[in-house]
Amino acid sequence: MERKWTPAQKSAIDTRDCNVLVSAAAGSGKTAVLVERIISMITDPDKNIDIDRLVVVTFTKAAAAQMKDKIRKALDSMLDENPGDVNLLRQITLLNNAQITTIDSFCLWIIRNHFPEVNLDPGFRIMDEGEKKLIENDVLEDVLEEFYAEADEEFFNLVDAFGMGRDDSGLVSIIDKIYHFSRSNPWIDEWFDECMLVYDDETYDNPAIKELYDSIKNALFDYRDKYNRLVDICSEPAGPAAYTGALQSDLLGINEMINSQDFGELGRRIRIFSFEALSRKKDAGADPDIKEYVKGQRKLFKDYIGRLNDKIFLKDDEGIFADMQGAGIQIRTLLKVAKVYAKRVSEVKREKGIIDFNDMEHLALSILVKKEDGKLVYTETADKLANRFEEILIDEYQDSNQLQEVILNAVSKTRLTGENNNIYMVGDVKQSIYKFRLACPELFIEKYDTYGETGDNVRIELQKNFRSRENVLECANDVFSHIMNKNFSGIGYDESVRLNAGFPYPEYSDSNYGDEINKSTDVILISSENEEEATTRELEADRLAKLIEEIVSSGVNVYDADENVYRPAEYRDIVILTRSVTGWADTFADALMDRGIPAYTDSSTGYFSVREIQVILSMLTIVDNPVQEISLRRQ
Numbered sequence: 001m002e003r004k005w006t007p008a009q010k011s012a013i014d015t016r017d018c019n020v021l022v023s024a025a026a027g028s029g030k031t032a033v034l035v036e037r038i039i040s041m042i043t044d045p046d047k048n049i050d051i052d053r054l055v056v057v058t059f060t061k062a063a064a065a066q067m068k069d070k071i072r073k074a075l076d077s078m079l080d081e082n083p084g085d086v087n088l089l090r091q092i093t094l095l096n097n098a099q100i101t102t103i104d105s106f107c108l109w110i111i112r113n114h115f116p117e118v119n120l121d122p123g124f125r126i127m128d129e130g131e132k133k134l135i136e137n138d139v140l141e142d143v144l145e146e147f148y149a150e151a152d153e154e155f156f157n158l159v160d161a162f163g164m165g166r167d168d169s170g171l172v173s174i175i176d177k178i179y180h181f182s183r184s185n186p187w188i189d190e191w192f193d194e195c196m197l198v199y200d201d202e203t204y205d206n207p208a209i210k211e212l213y214d215s216i217k218n219a220l221f222d223y224r225d226k227y228n229r230l231v232d233i234c235s236e237p238a239g240p241a242a243y244t245g246a247l248q249s250d251l252l253g254i255n256e257m258i259n260s261q262d263f264g265e266l267g268r269r270i271r272i273f274s275f276e277a278l279s280r281k282k283d284a285g286a287d288p289d290i291k292e293y294v295k296g297q298r299k300l301f302k303d304y305i306g307r308l309n310d311k312i313f314l315k316d317d318e319g320i321f322a323d324m325q326g327a328g329i330q331i332r333t334l335l336k337v338a339k340v341y342a343k344r345v346s347e348v349k350r351e352k353g354i355i356d357f358n359d360m361e362h363l364a365l366s367i368l369v370k371k372e373d374g375k376l377v378y379t380e381t382a383d384k385l386a387n388r389f390e391e392i393l394i395d396e397y398q399d400s401n402q403l404q405e406v407i408l409n410a411v412s413k414t415r416l417t418g419e420n421n422n423i424y425m426v427g428d429v430k431q432s433i434y435k436f437r438l439a440c441p442e443l444f445i446e447k448y449d450t451y452g453e454t455g456d457n458v459r460i461e462l463q464k465n466f467r468s469r470e471n472v473l474e475c476a477n478d479v480f481s482h483i484m485n486k487n488f489s490g491i492g493y494d495e496s497v498r499l500n501a502g503f504p505y506p507e508y509s510d511s512n513y514g515d516e517i518n519k520s521t522d523v524i525l526i527s528s529e530n531e532e533e534a535t536t537r538e539l540e541a542d543r544l545a546k547l548i549e550e551i552v553s554s555g556v557n558v559y560d561a562d563e564n565v566y567r568p569a570e571y572r573d574i575v576i577l578t579r580s581v582t583g584w585a586d587t588f589a590d591a592l593m594d595r596g597i598p599a600y601t602d603s604s605t606g607y608f609s610v611r612e613i614q615v616i617l618s619m620l621t622i623v624d625n626p627v628q629e630i631s632l633r634r635q
Helices: 007-014 030-042 061-081 086-095 103-118 129-150 153-162 169-182 188-200 207-234 241-258 263-272 288-311 317-352 357-368 380-388 402-410 442-450 470-483 513-517 536-553 585-594 611-624 629-633
Strands: 019-024 054-058 099-102 369-372 375-378 391-394 423-427 457-462 557-560 565-568
Touching: 007 019, 007 030, 007 457, 019 030, 019 442, 030 054, 030 061, 030 391, 030 423, 054 061, 054 103, 061 086, 061 099, 099 103, 103 357, 103 380, 103 402, 129 153, 129 169, 129 317, 153 169, 153 317, 169 188, 169 317, 188 317, 207 241, 207 263, 207 288, 241 263, 241 288, 263 288, 263 317, 357 369, 357 380, 357 402, 369 402, 375 380, 380 402, 423 442, 442 457, 536 585
Parallel strands: 019 423, 019 457, 054 099, 054 391, 391 423
Antiparallel strands: 369 375, 557 565
16 A cells, blocks of 8 residues: 655655755654655656665664665565566665665775775774774873873873872873764864864953853843743732742843853853842732742752852953963863874774774775865765765764764765755754764754755755654653753754654544543652662562553553554553663563563673573572572572
């Protein structure tokens, strides 16, 4: 049966000859849309595009394999209907060599085909994480010993500032973080130099000062919104009307701070800001809980202003810049050590003929792009690849970084003529969780804010969710509408990005499912005060296992999309989501299996820690010694 696409999905499939950013919410069918777009391109008789002339970048190898499998199945299905179609046979043949892969594997493909251009030994190999860590530790130890031997006073001051007690583990940790962060940038040496320049700029244009200024003003914007709500609360029948005057006074001060033209003026206004005392006038109609709430919210702002005065605006502008100069001496030394360390690690790996995953990206960049006099110069190899590939499709674009952006732009047609824009990006900045892995969601946000509905750069919104019912989505919308805003998340949670139910569930009135369909989200609080043996985690697991048992035994019906029918819920219909697998998954799995509920978890624990293996080991222990009570009790 042919799938019915929504207008937005259809637009995401068919929009051509421009750069496209698809903002795809959770459960909006983005993978299906991406697969359909690829199928439509390679089966269009007017285009004659082969699948190996597309680059499809996914975040994981599993996602790449899944996408290839979906494309293969779609092509096989079409071939069943048209057995003699030569083009379908050709695309199925080419699929195995198509660039549907991760960014690392795509870069590796470039390197293997062009290794002489970066003077790389053709016998190079990819080292594992263990070997990588050993090399980095050895090199850093050698580099630090060399700096110690030089007996440089600035280096000793650095050790005193960042060392921990009797060792330099704190300094080692910081250098290691700087090294890894630097490698997410396209031009590492340039990044080091730019970091050093920050401490030479004693103006309000200093990047660090500007970032601090913007951060404080963003916080003040939020506090202004909060104060406006507090004033409204005070005007309500049960509100503490007597507090209105003090709140409006605070609000006036907040607006004056927001209107500051530069960092210096902002600091002066914060230093002289004072809080008017709350009125002690008795208000019989005021709700005590509301009064405490208003006082508590105001205290949060008072504490924030206090921290700014204690930690940032303790000194005047001259004193702040003097402190920056003092810190700059240590930062320059720190960056100097990190830069030497980065260079030395690179030399060692080059000598051994080994590379890591980040090296793949930097080597590919060196093959494709050079930087001369501050300008990007694309190589002949980059031009050939850009002419070869018809479109660059990037999945999970919110998790890309600056380095990957430059690489993929280098192999696109966009940069050749400024026309024939052919980069297709899919993602959802609300799901960007890999900043700790140096992702740069700002790339997505910048395009989201500048792309339009038509033209050379088009933005398409996929906001219908086909995975969850409306009551589930409304709960998520309510939570995120309160915690996401433009100032701190980079994107606001408004009507254009909220989750909307898209799957047309058939009506069902029998059994107890009618009670479930409109059910609100339950928050179950578990007390562990009177529990001596069970941990909080075990209590949660046991309560959840009991709830699942009740759902299945009570005959709750669920909709089976594959069969297009409602049927009684089964254990396989239920999933448990935890913040982390480690430490949680095994506890929950044990609680479920204790109640006879089959459970599976993709646990990272060792082989001998798995429940089934523990049971076998206990049995063998009992065979060896029948009086082993602990092993005997294991179920």
